[in-house]
Amino acid sequence: MNTAGWTPLHAQLHRTLRQRQLLPKGSRSLVAVSGGQDSLCLVQLLLNLQPKWQWQLAIVHCNHQWRQDATANADYVEQLAKDWGVPCFIATSEEKLTSEAAARQWRYQVMAEFACQSGYSSLVTGHTASDRAETLLYNLVRGSGADGLQALTWQRPLVPGVMLVRPLLEVTRAETGMFCETAQLQVWEDSTNQDWHYARNRIRQELIPYLQTHFNPQVEQTLNQTAELLRAEVEYLEAVAIELLHQCSVETDFPPRLDRSFLKTVPLALQRRVMRQFLVRILPIAPTFDQIEKLVGLIAAPNRSQTDPFPGGMIAQVDDRWIVMGEMNRTEGRSDGIG
Numbered sequence: 001m002n003t004a005g006w007t008p009l010h011a012q013l014h015r016t017l018r019q020r021q022l023l024p025k026g027s028r029s030l031v032a033v034s035g036g037q038d039s040l041c042l043v044q045l046l047l048n049l050q051p052k053w054q055w056q057l058a059i060v061h062c063n064h065q066w067r068q069d070a071t072a073n074a075d076y077v078e079q080l081a082k083d084w085g086v087p088c089f090i091a092t093s094e095e096k097l098t099s100e101a102a103a104r105q106w107r108y109q110v111m112a113e114f115a116c117q118s119g120y121s122s123l124v125t126g127h128t129a130s131d132r133a134e135t136l137l138y139n140l141v142r143g144s145g146a147d148g149l150q151a152l153t154w155q156r157p158l159v160p161g162v163m164l165v166r167p168l169l170e171v172t173r174a175e176t177g178m179f180c181e182t183a184q185l186q187v188w189e190d191s192t193n194q195d196w197h198y199a200r201n202r203i204r205q206e207l208i209p210y211l212q213t214h215f216n217p218q219v220e221q222t223l224n225q226t227a228e229l230l231r232a233e234v235e236y237l238e239a240v241a242i243e244l245l246h247q248c249s250v251e252t253d254f255p256p257r258l259d260r261s262f263l264k265t266v267p268l269a270l271q272r273r274v275m276r277q278f279l280v281r282i283l284p285i286a287p288t289f290d291q292i293e294k295l296v297g298l299i300a301a302p303n304r305s306q307t308d309p310f311p312g313g314m315i316a317q318v319d320d321r322w323i324v325m326g327e328m329n330r331t332e333g334r335s336d337g338i339g
């Protein structure tokens with residue numbers, strides 16, 4: 001085993017884990033290892049810190065079968081785990097997953113299922129500050145609000161009982177690369193270049209270097225600061241919005257309805273969040289910006305105004321002080337250009 005000595009990166013990770021309480025002492029954690037530099041750096045750092053924290057660590061690798069070298073990649077991760085004396089689980093997709101989205105969905109599903117079944121309380125990934133900066137820029141260009149710009153959080157529940165934890169969010173890709181080199185960890189290069197990877201590679205190879213050269217050499221760090229500030233604000237606003245939603249609706253009400261006379265007194269930023277939370281609870285798929293805006297438009301609209309159908313067929317209609325969700329044929333009103 002190539003052990004790196006105690007480096008500033010070890011100290012930084014140790015500090016982050018303590019301050020943010022990401023991986024409690026003695027906990028059972030599953031480390032997601034692709035074989036790339038970020039997850040190799042992550043697992044090596046965690047193994048070095050293990051004596052201090054007494055975790056029970058295991059490695060999980062997902063073979064999407066989409067690259068010619070996928071099985072060799074999986075074998076490589078398995079061999080590394082053997083050398084380290086760490087349990088390793090390889091999940092192999094039954095079919096060849098060719099789209100980025102399908103691969104990601106399958107990957108998180110099998111890793112979450114495995115963590116649940118085997119009693120691991122965390123799934124740890126190697127997402128870095130560079131990933132976070134790139135995700136923020138990617139979402140910015142696509143027109144995201146603060147929620148998309150907070151881009152990758154330190155931890156979030158993956159499924160009941162399992163947290164997804166990203167302890168390297170303050171470490172840049174340049175640092176993980178340097179660490180692997182010093183620790184003589186051979187990195188498995190990812191040869192894919194599609195979808196999100198394709199867009200992200202262009203952000204990584206063209207946009208970030210441009211910003212670094214012409215605007216700010218520390219742009220990855222400053223984008224991370226932005227993401228961190230937004231994360232706290234989003235967390236706060238979401239908590240307020242949930243509270244407001246409770247105040248302007250009755251959970252057991254059917255059809256679902258909202259008290260718009262109450263919502264009129266609320267600032268627009270919160271109106272939007274309340275409406276999103278409301279729609280998330282009743283629509284079969286995540287609401288879009290336009291759908292949320294249509295519902296917000298009803299707060300001050302004339303009585304009997306209505307939207308056009310949401311996915312699943314429901315429409316929203318104004319009934320005096322209420323906005324009522326209902327089946328399309330139950331409501332007869334005028335749309336007033338809101339829908």
Ligand SMILES: Nc1ncnc2c1ncn2[C@@H]1O[C@H](COP(=O)(O)OP(=O)(O)OP(=O)(O)O)[C@@H](O)[C@H]1O
Nearest residue numbers: 032033034038039060061062063104124125126127
């Ligand atoms: N095939 C894999 N097997 C196990 N873990 C993986 C695999 N691919 C990625 N990961 C984990 O996910 C982290 C992020 O990888 P990558 O940036 O390639 O994924 P992404 O698709 O861009 O992001 P996300 O995982 O959030 O969808 C890696 O550091 C690693 O921990």
